[in-house]
Amino acid sequence: MAHINVIGCGVSGLSTAIRLQEAGHQVTIISRDHFQDTVSAVAAAIWFPFSAEPQDRVNAWSKETFDVFRQLAKEPEKTGVFMTDFLVFIEDPSYVYWESALPEGIKSPAAPGEIPEQYHSGYYVRVPLSDSSKYMPYLMDRFQSAGGQVEYRTVTDLEAEARRADWLVNCTGMGARELCDDQELYPIRGQVLRLKKTDTPVKCFIDEYMPHRIAYALPRTDDIILGGTAIAHDASTEEDTQATRTIRTLCTQHQPQLKDLEVLEVKVGHRPGRSSVRLEREPGTNIIHNYGHGGSGYTISWGCADEVVKVIDPPDRSEMDVDPLDRPEIGR
Numbered sequence: 001m002a003h004i005n006v007i008g009c010g011v012s013g014l015s016t017a018i019r020l021q022e023a024g025h026q027v028t029i030i031s032r033d034h035f036q037d038t039v040s041a042v043a044a045a046i047w048f049p050f051s052a053e054p055q056d057r058v059n060a061w062s063k064e065t066f067d068v069f070r071q072l073a074k075e076p077e078k079t080g081v082f083m084t085d086f087l088v089f090i091e092d093p094s095y096v097y098w099e100s101a102l103p104e105g106i107k108s109p110a111a112p113g114e115i116p117e118q119y120h121s122g123y124y125v126r127v128p129l130s131d132s133s134k135y136m137p138y139l140m141d142r143f144q145s146a147g148g149q150v151e152y153r154t155v156t157d158l159e160a161e162a163r164r165a166d167w168l169v170n171c172t173g174m175g176a177r178e179l180c181d182d183q184e185l186y187p188i189r190g191q192v193l194r195l196k197k198t199d200t201p202v203k204c205f206i207d208e209y210m211p212h213r214i215a216y217a218l219p220r221t222d223d224i225i226l227g228g229t230a231i232a233h234d235a236s237t238e239e240d241t242q243a244t245r246t247i248r249t250l251c252t253q254h255q256p257q258l259k260d261l262e263v264l265e266v267k268v269g270h271r272p273g274r275s276s277v278r279l280e281r282e283p284g285t286n287i288i289h290n291y292g293h294g295g296s297g298y299t300i301s302w303g304c305a306d307e308v309v310k311v312i313d314p315p316d317r318s319e320m321d322v323d324p325l326d327r328p329e330i331g332r
């Protein structure tokens, strides 16, 4: 059993901490923010690869995560995860970057007339949706029930922090920009509207043809999330009222019944964009990075968490180049 500190309690930190705690380690999460105040709490969140690289690793993590979510969706009231039929509108098939990540057997045709003429095509995919307002508390509860500890504080010195445990896992999302001086990390601003759910049926859909357009509606248990925006290098946190109007207009073009639903809240968050997800052990140290998941933090969460576990508990221990437990300078 190792003493492991995980920085961050967004979806990456919580998933990783759960895997490590349930693998028999003693894990403490250290976080600046409560999980309700993270970027993860802004996402709806649908399983769908978006704005994360490299594609081959993202596809593998996505598929692994899909299987875990499919299991969690068997208890939707407990986990907040459920399977949903997601209607995808395709304007330009050369833009469809997610196709290779889709597990087999989840696609089905749209009904005649469901795809307007101006689109090239469209289809349904049956995918998991994690209602973050329920899924995040579920994750935290699962972690603490397994014996995990939580400390709320800001980490300012990664190397000093690493001396306090056998392993330190860095799941700080955009926070890594300052903590690791990682200038490759940049914000991709997202804005969503949270609407009041009524008895009117609303389809779960996405019409995404970046950079021209992104519109989606994600009906959850008690509300409906409408999106969205994805503006790289925009760190502003205030509502953009023009974007609010555009989101409503674009979504209403697909589903007129969304026009009059009451807006409960407008939320803004910054996806941690990076040329590639940073999931690696920092050479010669006991620090493992797991951040930079872009717009796919949920979609790849369990795949990434499992990869962190493999670094700490390799299937063949001889693969380890340095065993941090042998390093005298690491305190317990």
Ligand SMILES: Cc1cc2nc3c(=O)[nH]c(=O)nc-3n(C[C@H](O)[C@H](O)[C@H](O)COP(=O)(O)OP(=O)(O)OC[C@H]3O[C@@H](n4cnc5c(N)ncnc54)[C@H](O)[C@@H]3O)c2cc1C
Binding pocket: 007, 008, 009, 010, 011, 012, 013, 030, 031, 032, 033, 034, 035, 038, 039, 040, 041, 042, 043, 044, 045, 046, 047, 048, 153, 154, 155, 156, 171, 172, 173, 174, 175, 176, 179, 189, 190, 191, 192, 227, 228, 268, 269, 270, 271, 272, 290, 291, 292, 293, 294, 295, 296, 297, 298, 299, 300
């Ligand atoms: C509008 C929007 C919609 C999205 N929709 C989806 C979707 O449908 N599907 C999907 O898969 N993804 C979606 N995403 C992307 C997803 O939300 C992110 O990829 C994911 O939340 C990143 O999670 P994280 O745990 O890495 O970071 P975060 O959730 O940002 O958590 C970072 C954690 O690190 C802590 N921290 C940071 N710095 C420090 C420090 N110095 N010391 C201590 N603690 C620190 C923070 O307090 C926090 O606990 C969406 C994002 C947005 C903004």
